[in-house]
Amino acid sequence: MKSVAAENIKEKALQWTPQRKTVFSVIANSEKKHLLAEEIYLMSKKVMPNIGLATIYRTLELFCTEGILQKINLPGEPARFEMLKEGNNDHCHYVCLGCGKIFEAPIQKDLSLSGAENDNIKDFTITTRSCWYFGYCKNCRDKAKIK
Amino acid sequence: MKSVAAENIKEKALQWTPQRKTVFSVIANSEKKHLLAEEIYLMSKKVMPNIGLATIYRTLELFCTEGILQKINLPGEPARFEMLKEGNNDHCHYVCLGCGKIFEAPIQKDLSLSGAENDNIKDFTITTRSCWYFGYCKNCRDKAKIK
C-alpha cells in the first residue's frame, strides 16, 4: 500500500527507496496520528537500524511536498507530522491541555468564508485549512472540578 | 494605555518595568499584527538600545501567560506574536501563500462543535481557538492566471 501520492514519487523520477518505504509504513501503521520527527526516527530505526536522522527529515519534507504528510506546528514543541488521506482532509483538531490527547472532527463546509466582511477574504481561494481548538476533554474537566 | 491584562501584572507583584513598557508599546503601535520575536527585538532596540534579546523572549512569554499576547506557530518560520484584545479574540486567519499577507475574519459561533459525532468532542470545553486558512488572495490568484 503506497497511496496515489506515493505513486507520484515514482512518476517524478524520485525513488521509492527502502528508507522511504520504511518511513512511510512506520507512519501508516502507527496508532498515534500526530508524530514527532524523533518518534518517526526511533520507530524507523527498529526496522532499519542504520537509517539516519537527516534521512528522516529529508523524507518527511519530501512527503509533505508530495501531499502524503502534513506538517503540524504547535506551540512549545517540535513539529508533528500527520498522514493525509485521499480526498477530504478538512478536519479540525481538539487538543486537551490536560491529557494532551488530540481528537478530530470534520470542518463545516461553509466555514471558510463565514463572517467575511472584507473583500480580501470573500475572494480568497483556500487550499489548506488548519483548525485547532485548545481546551479540556470531559475526563480532564471532571478531574479538575473534583480537585 | 496598558490594557486590563497589563494591569494584572502589577496586581501580581510583577513589575511594569521600562523594558516591559517598551515591548508592550512597540507591539501595540506596530502596523504589522503578527510579529516575529526578532522584529520586536529590533523595534524595541530603536527605543531602548541596550535591551537584550533574552529580555524580549522572557517578556513575550510573560505577556502570553498574562493573556496580553498570543503565540502563533506557522510551519517553516519562527513563532509570531499577536496582541489580544479585551473580549472576543475568536478570529481566523487567511494566509496568502503568494504575498504572505494575513487577513482576518470572525469565527462562527457554532463552529466549534459542528459535525461532532464523538463524545470526546461534544463534551469538549474550548478555551482557545486557532484557525488558519492557507491559499491565495484575489491579487495573487489573478497574477497567477495571467502567467
Add this chain to the structure above:
DNA sequence: GTCGCTGCAAAGCTTTTGCAAATCA
C-alpha cells in the same frame, strides 16, 4: 556513467538558561 539518495558530522537558527549586576518596592 550519471544522477539521486544516504549517513555522518558539522553548522544554523531560534529559543532558553545561568549568573552576576542592576533595579525596583
Add this chain to the structure above:
DNA sequence: TGATTTGCAAAAGCTTTGCAGCGAC
C-alpha cells in the same frame, strides 16, 4: 534589604546542510 529583572554569554534543542560514498537506472 530582599526579591525580581536585566543583559550577556553560553547552552540547548530542533532542523538543515555539506560532503564523500553508495546505489539505482
